[in-house]
Amino acid sequence: MSGTRKNTQKKSSSNSRRRAKSISHGSFPFFHKYPRWAWWLGGIATVVAYVWVFYYFFVGPTGFRWRALYGDVNYPNGYEIQGIDISHYQGEIDWDKLKHGMINNCPIRFVFIKSTEGSTKLDPNFRNNFYNAREYGFIRGAYHFWSLKSSPRAQAYFFLNKVHLTGGDLPPVLDIEHKPINQKVEDFQRDVLTWLHIVEDKYHVKPILYTNYKFKMNYLSAPVFDDYPYWIAHYYVDKIEYQGAWKFWQHTDAGKLPGIRGYVDFNIYNGSFYDLKKLCMAGE
Numbered sequence: 001m002s003g004t005r006k007n008t009q010k011k012s013s014s015n016s017r018r019r020a021k022s023i024s025h026g027s028f029p030f031f032h033k034y035p036r037w038a039w040w041l042g043g044i045a046t047v048v049a050y051v052w053v054f055y056y057f058f059v060g061p062t063g064f065r066w067r068a069l070y071g072d073v074n075y076p077n078g079y080e081i082q083g084i085d086i087s088h089y090q091g092e093i094d095w096d097k098l099k100h101g102m103i104n105n106c107p108i109r110f111v112f113i114k115s116t117e118g119s120t121k122l123d124p125n126f127r128n129n130f131y132n133a134r135e136y137g138f139i140r141g142a143y144h145f146w147s148l149k150s151s152p153r154a155q156a157y158f159f160l161n162k163v164h165l166t167g168g169d170l171p172p173v174l175d176i177e178h179k180p181i182n183q184k185v186e187d188f189q190r191d192v193l194t195w196l197h198i199v200e201d202k203y204h205v206k207p208i209l210y211t212n213y214k215f216k217m218n219y220l221s222a223p224v225f226d227d228y229p230y231w232i233a234h235y236y237v238d239k240i241e242y243q244g245a246w247k248f249w250q251h252t253d254a255g256k257l258p259g260i261r262g263y264v265d266f267n268i269y270n271g272s273f274y275d276l277k278k279l280c281m282a283g284e
Contacts, residue, residue: 001100023060074236075104076251081276082106085143085250086112088125090260095132097259103266108257110139112173115163118147119154122162134168138218139280141170143210144195148180152191156198165203167283172199173208173231179219189222196228205281210250213242231267246270247279 082103086093101108111133114123117134123129126142144159165172174195179188199207210231211220231248234240240249248267255266271275 019258030117040143074238074252075266076117076239076249076268079206079249079270080106081109081271081273083108083110083112083139083248083267084255085112085114085265085267086125086129086260088123090125090262090264092125093132094259095130095136098257099136099259101257101259103257108138109271109276110141110170110267112143112170112267115142115174116155116159117145119150119158121147126162139168139170139276141173141208143173143175143208146174146176146178146192146195146277148178150196153198156195160199160202165281167281169281170279171205171208171229171281172203173210174199175210176220177211177215179215185219188219189225192220193224208247210248213240216242218270243272 007278021061029174066077086101098108105140111129113126113129113133115126115130116122130140130142142163142165144155144163159172169260174192176192177186196207196209206228208231209220209228210233212233216225216230216232226244229248230242230244230246231250232240232242232246233250234242235252240246246269249270250265250267252266253263255264257264
């Protein structure tokens with residue numbers, strides 16, 4: 001019995017060593033497929049990519065619609081006509097408190113409100129926000145958020161079906177922030193113009209075009225777009241780098257106001273209050 005146990009122990013020990021050797025050399029062959037320098041290079045590239053993505057979306061001064069990480073809001077100098085834009089992301093708004101809100105010691109004059117997105121989505125707070133904005137004395141406007149999943153024609157008619165602007169309202173707004181990766185710039189611009197023309201034919205006023213500075217320069221710089229009032233999103237800068245004409249500047253997405261929980265976008269109008277009223281649609 002003793003000899004049998006010794007032989008069994010030797011065989012067991014030998015088998016264990018063979019299994020360990022097999023695991024280290026055969027079970028994970030991809031560890032040995034590439035040289036060590038390739039693994040280091042891949043690791044460094046992954047870290048760099050992660051840092052770039054984090055900076056672009058969460059930190060960068062041109063990061064789009066993300067919370068500011070630079071501290072207090074900087075207010076552009078020389079502009080007195082202040083406004084905000086809102087959607088369901090701001091939740092239920094206390095309009096009694098918001099009515100008395102101030103931005104840089106100036107009253108809030110205008111409110112842009114998200115209405116539709118694509119060809120099927122109505123902002124759940126649109127009707128309530130749109131009604132209250134006028135009831136509480138603000139100049140109001142409605143914006144449509146461009147989608148890559150719907151045709152421009154379907155999006156335009158959906159917007160017109162859900163939004164009914166009247167005299168004293170700001171012109172309709174197209175919020176466009178993305179372009180299909182594989183679509184030619186010329187084709188993309190034609191799609192944008194399709195939406196703009198359909199809505200313009202309905203209201204007999206040129207819609208406002210909203211986008212960020214880089215997107216405008218890269219994809220919407222054709223002269224035909226200069227005919228539309230431009231609402232530029234350009235955060236955390238002392239002045240706009242865009243050299244063309246513009247009407248509105250969304251200068252931060254980290255504003256705070258009474259009546260609104262969390263952050264809200266702050267905007268300025270490039271002109272006097274009289275000019276802002278003239279921009280609004282005629283009739284009542």
